[in-house]
Amino acid sequence: MVKVQVYVTLKEGVLDPQGSAITNSLHTMNYNEVKSVQTGKYIELEVEKTDDLEERVKEMCEKLLSNPVIEDYTYTIGEAVS
């Protein structure tokens, strides 16, 4: 088995309402050094190791895990674990 970590974030230029709310809250708490906050999703998959693993992970990201209209994704494929 392999652990795949997928990070989904909003594309640059897409306003992040949750990020803005967090920024405002941090400023209210006097953390004025924070200039902006971007939120996103972390999705962890446990996957059977196959030869076309990377290709299939990309497919999963593009078809379901992210919405390419507003989101970007990155992923890391971990070392095989038993």
Added chain:
Amino acid sequence: MKFAVIVFPGSNCDDDMVYAVQEGLQEEVDKVWYTEESVADYDAILLPGGFSYGDYLRSGAIARFAPVMESVIEEAQKGKPVLGVCNGFQVLLEAGLLPGAMQRNKDLKFICRPVELKVDNNETGFTKSYEKGESIIVPVAHGEGNYYCDNKTLQHLKENNQIVFTYQDDINGSVEGIAGIVNEKGNVLGMMPHPERATTSLLGSSDGLKLFQSILNHWRESHVLTS
């Protein structure tokens, strides 16, 4: 005319949609479970509001891959009328039948109240019974109705007259106040406000009924009159 209301796990406006067709139009309507394989026998397909699959991952993202959707997409591409309301709109966006995507409302609040809409395009099969520029009252109930598309898509929507409804006030941050759009062919409409909840004055407004009447009239023009 025979309508299908698609029911996903988590749909909760399916009965309202059935009510609009049965009571408002006096036409035939079936609820179609998401595991069904074909909707080819129906004349129009309605995707109701609610929280399909609990809105997990993103609204509409999982419903888009429900077994019945393959047939819905096929019928939409053939030109059959498909209406998606609220979560149904989100499903249509995720399925790529309409351009753009939904985000959380700009103030991060769930909005549930009647709003004033403008009918920007009354030349579609969904809006023929309205006047152009008519102001109507239809309720909204959504947390993720902030419509987003890039500038290129927006230009395209404008050039093809695909923006059908806009909010009179900016309630959720939608690009240019967009509340509803059609596809290029004009047979797929997605809208966040709920016309099925505004079909009789008892509900506070009957302005939504004209939308269902438009679907019926449009269908009659192309089917009944020619036979």
